[in-house]
Amino acid sequence: MKKSYQSLEVNSIYNMKQVIHRKLSSNYLRLSLIFLLTFSTSIFAQDGDPVVGKSLFNANCIACHKLDKKMTGPALRKVESRLADSEGLDREWFYKWIKNSAGLIKSGDAYANKIYNEYNGAAMSAFPTLTNADIDNILAYTATEPTVAPPPPGPIDGGGSSTSQEGGISNKLILGALGVLFALLAGALFLVNKTLRNFADAKGVALTETKRTPIWKAFVQNQFLIFVTVIGLLLASAYFVYGFFMQVGVNQGYQPVQPIHYSHRIHAGDNGIDCKYCHSSARVSKHSGIPSLNVCMNCHKSIYEVAPKTQAEGLAEYGVDYNAEIKELYKAVGWDDAEQKYTGKSSPVKWIQIHKLPDFAYFNHSQHVVVGGIECQTCHGPIEEMEIVSQHAPLTMGWCINCHRKTDVKVKDNAYYTKIHEQLSKKYGVENLTAAQMGGLECGKCHY
Amino acid sequence: MKHLIKITIIALIAVSFTSCNNSARPNYQYMPNMYESVGYEAYQESNAFANGVEAQLPVDGSIPRGYTPFEYSSDVSGYNLAKAELVSPLDSTQFDEPRAKELYTIYCGICHGNKGNGQGNLVKREKILGVPSYDDAGRAINVGSIYHVMYYGKNSMGSYANFLSEEERWQVVAYVMKLKGDLEK
Numbered sequence: 001m002k003k004s005y006q007s008l009e010v011n012s013i014y015n016m017k018q019v020i021h022r023k024l025s026s027n028y029l030r031l032s033l034i035f036l037l038t039f040s041t042s043i044f045a046q047d048g049d050p051v052v053g054k055s056l057f058n059a060n061c062i063a064c065h066k067l068d069k070k071m072t073g074p075a076l077r078k079v080e081s082r083l084a085d086s087e088g089l090d091r092e093w094f095y096k097w098i099k100n101s102a103g104l105i106k107s108g109d110a111y112a113n114k115i116y117n118e119y120n121g122a123a124m125s126a127f128p129t130l131t132n133a134d135i136d137n138i139l140a141y142t143a144t145e146p147t148v149a150p151p152p153p154g155p156i157d158g159g160g161s162s163t164s165q166e167g168g169i170s171n172k173l174i175l176g177a178l179g180v181l182f183a184l185l186a187g188a189l190f191l192v193n194k195t196l197r198n199f200a201d202a203k204g205v206a207l208t209e210t211k212r213t214p215i216w217k218a219f220v221q222n223q224f225l226i227f228v229t230v231i232g233l234l235l236a237s238a239y240f241v242y243g244f245f246m247q248v249g250v251n252q253g254y255q256p257v258q259p260i261h262y263s264h265r266i267h268a269g270d271n272g273i274d275c276k277y278c279h280s281s282a283r284v285s286k287h288s289g290i291p292s293l294n295v296c297m298n299c300h301k302s303i304y305e306v307a308p309k310t311q312a313e314g315l316a317e318y319g320v321d322y323n324a325e326i327k328e329l330y331k332a333v334g335w336d337d338a339e340q341k342y343t344g345k346s347s348p349v350k351w352i353q354i355h356k357l358p359d360f361a362y363f364n365h366s367q368h369v370v371v372g373g374i375e376c377q378t379c380h381g382p383i384e385e386m387e388i389v390s391q392h393a394p395l396t397m398g399w400c401i402n403c404h405r406k407t408d409v410k411v412k413d414n415a416y417y418t419k420i421h422e423q424l425s426k427k428y429g430v431e432n433l434t435a436a437q438m439g440g441l442e443c444g445k446c447h448y
Numbered sequence: 449m450k451h452l453i454k455i456t457i458i459a460l461i462a463v464s465f466t467s468c469n470n471s472a473r474p475n476y477q478y479m480p481n482m483y484e485s486v487g488y489e490a491y492q493e494s495n496a497f498a499n500g501v502e503a504q505l506p507v508d509g510s511i512p513r514g515y516t517p518f519e520y521s522s523d524v525s526g527y528n529l530a531k532a533e534l535v536s537p538l539d540s541t542q543f544d545e546p547r548a549k550e551l552y553t554i555y556c557g558i559c560h561g562n563k564g565n566g567q568g569n570l571v572k573r574e575k576i577l578g579v580p581s582y583d584d585a586g587r588a589i590n591v592g593s594i595y596h597v598m599y600y601g602k603n604s605m606g607s608y609a610n611f612l613s614e615e616e617r618w619q620v621v622a623y624v625m626k627l628k629g630d631l632e633k
Binding site: 058059060061062063064071072122123125126127128129247248249251254256257270271272273277280284287289290292294295297298299301302303307350351353356358359360 | 471472473474475476477478482483484485486490491493499500501524553554555558569570573574575576577578579580585586587601603604605606607608610611612613
C-alpha cells in the first residue's frame with residue numbers, strides 16, 4: 001500500500017501522466033472511493049473523481065482517445081451523457097464495453113456493433129484490470145468541462161520578444177550615440193580650425209598655401225613605385241581569379257528554402273531522434289534517403305500541433321509557424337486530421353537536394369556509416385542545431401582525400417579486414433591503417 | 449560632386465558583390481553535363497511515368513527477388529491469426545543481440561523506451577502519450593503479434609516495414625521479447 005501511495009505521488013509530480021501500476025492504483029482508488037462514500041454526502045455514489053480519472057485516462061486510454069478530437073477511437077468528451085441521450089446507454093454498458101469490448105460485440109449489442117463497424121473493425125483493447133470504480137473515475141474525467149484554452153504563454157512569449165526588442169533598441173541607441181559623438185567631434189574640429197584662422201588673421205600672419213604637386217602626379221613620376229604597384233595588382237588579381245575559379249561548383253553554405261519547413265533542431269536536437277530513424281537507407285544503400293511522408297506520419301499522426309512554447313519560440317526566433325507546416329504535411333500526404341483517415345489525394349513534396357556530389361564521383365553512405373562507423377555530423381556538421389540545414393563541408397575532392405589520409409580504419413571486430421590488415425600493416429610498418437593506406441586514394445575507387 | 453560620384457560607384461560595386469552571394473541558390477557548375485547524371489537518379493522528376501517521378505512502386509502482384517510476401521492481412525483478424533500461429537524463422541543462435549539492440553534503439557526506443565517500458569524520450573517530453581509497456585498484461589504481446597504490429601502498425605503506431613528488412617524485423621522482434629522478459633522479471 002505504501003508503494004502505491006509513492007507511485008501516485010510520483011505520478012502527480014509528472015502531471016499525472018504515467019500510471020503503470022494499474023492494480024496498485026486501483027487499490028488506492030477503492031480506498032479513496034470508500035473514503036468519499038463515508039465522508040461526503042453531497043457526492044453521488046456513482047460519480048468518480050475526475051482527478052484520479054485523468055491519471056487513469058492518461059495511462060490507459062490516451063493512446064487511442066483524445067477528449068476533443070477523433071483519434072484511433074472516437075472523441076470522449078461527455079461520452080456518457082451523449083450516449084445516454086442518443087442511444088439510451090447506461091453505465092453498465094460502459095463497464096461491459098471497457099472491460100471486454102469484443103465480448104459485447106459478440107453478444108450482438110446494437111451500438112457496440114455499430115461503433116465497431118464505424119471504425120472499420122478496429123477493436124478496442126480489453127481492460128479487464130480496470131474496476132467499476134476506475135471506470136467511474138475515468139467517466140467523471142471525460143464529463144469535465146473543457147478548460148478554456150490556456151492563454152498563450154504570455155510570460156515566455158512577451159519575455160522573448162521584449163528581450164529581442166530591448167537588444168535591438170540598445171544596439172540602435174549605442175549606434176545613435178556614437179553617431180552624435182562623431183558629429184560633435186567633426187563640428188568641434190571645424191570650429192577649432194576656424195578660430196585658429198581667425199587668430200592668424202587678427203595677428204596678421206599670412207597663411208602660405210604652398211602649391212604642392214598632387215599626390216597622384218608624384219606617384220606617376222616615380223617609376224619604381226609604379227613597377228611595384230603593377231606587380232602587386234597582378235598578384236592580387238591572380239589571387240582573386242584563382243579563388244573564384246576554385247569555388248566554382250563548391251556549394252559550402254548552400255541553404256535553400258524547403259517547400260515544407262522541417263526543423264532538424266527540434267527533431268534531432270531537442271527530441272533526440274536518431275538520424276537513421278528518418279534516413280534509414282543510409283544504413284543499407286548508397287543514398288541517405290529522404291524519408292517518404294509516411295515516416296513523418298509515424299509521429300505526426302498523433303502530434304498534430306506543437307507545444308505552445310515551441311510554437312511561440314518558432315514565431316519569435318525563426319518566423320516559422322510550425323503548426324501551419326504540420327498542416328502542409330497533412331495536405332501533401334493526404335491526411336484528413338478531422339476524420340483521421342487518408343483521403344488518397346497526395347502530392348509529392350519537391351524537397352531541394354542540398355548535398356550533391358557531381359555525377360563523376362561515387363559516394364556510398366552505407367560504407368561510411370555502417371562499415372566506417374562515421375558519425376553523420378563528421379561530414380554534415382552540427383545538423384541537430386540547424387533550424388534550416390546548410391551544407392557544412394565543401395565536398396571537394398581535397399576534402400575527401402584529407403579525411404581518407406587522416407582516418408584510421410576500424411578493423412576491430414571486422415573479420416573482413418583481419419587478413420588484409422595484417423599484410424598491409426607489415427607493408428607500411430604501422431599499427432593503425434588509414435583509409436588511404438587501404439587504397440582509399442585510388443582513382444578508380446570513386447571515379448569510374 | 450566628383451567625390452560623390454566616386455563614392456556612389458564604389459558603393460554600387462560593393463552592393464553588387466554582396467547581392468551575388470545568395471546562400472539560397474546553388475553555385476555555378478563547371479561543365480554541368482559532367483555533374484548531372486544522364487541516367488535517372490533517385491527521387492528524380494521524370495516525365496516517363498504518369499505521376500511525374502522516377503521512383504515507382506513495384507507492379508501489383510510482382511515479388512522482388514529474395515522477398516517473402518507476408519500472408520497476414522492488416523486488420524484485426526490478421527493480427528489475431530499472426531498472434532496465434534506466426535513464429536520467428538530465427539533460432540536462438542541467429543539472434544544477433546548487439547545489432548538488434550542498435551536497431552531497436554534507433555527505431556523503437558524513441559517512443560517505447562530503451563528498456564521497453566513505454567518511457568521513450570518522446571513520451572518523457574510528453575510529445576506522444578499512452579505508449580504501453582511491453583509487459584502489459586491486457587495486450588500480452590508475443591512474437592507473432594509484435595511482427596504483425598511492426599509490419600502494419602497498430603492504432604497510433606505506423607508501419608515499420610520500409611525501415612527494416614525482413615531479417616532485421618525478426619531480430620528486433622527477438623530483442624523486444626528479451627526486453628519483455630526482463631520487464632516481467
